[in-house]
Amino acid sequence: MKAINIRVIPNAKENKVIPADNGLKVRVTAPALEGKANKAVIEVLAKHLGVRKSDIRITRGEKSREKTIEIAND
Numbered sequence: 001m002k003a004i005n006i007r008v009i010p011n012a013k014e015n016k017v018i019p020a021d022n023g024l025k026v027r028v029t030a031p032a033l034e035g036k037a038n039k040a041v042i043e044v045l046a047k048h049l050g051v052r053k054s055d056i057r058i059t060r061g062e063k064s065r066e067k068t069i070e071i072a073n074d
Contacts, residue, residue: 009025
């Protein structure tokens with residue numbers, strides 16, 4: 001497992017992953033309501049990192065903009 005710290009920016013104009021000092025910034029067009037932004041974050045990161053969506057898990061910060069995710073390596 002590999003852990004990455006991310007900062008989520010919901011309601012952005014486009015989905016985008018940006019390198020940051022302490023991890024990644026993930027911009028998503030989805031609103032931060034009912035887990036929509038979290039689902040969008042997983043989809044955007046999976047596409048950016050070239051892994052399956054099921055390999056990415058939010059381990060900390062489910063209801064926060066600061067999150068820690070784990071990526072399963074096969």
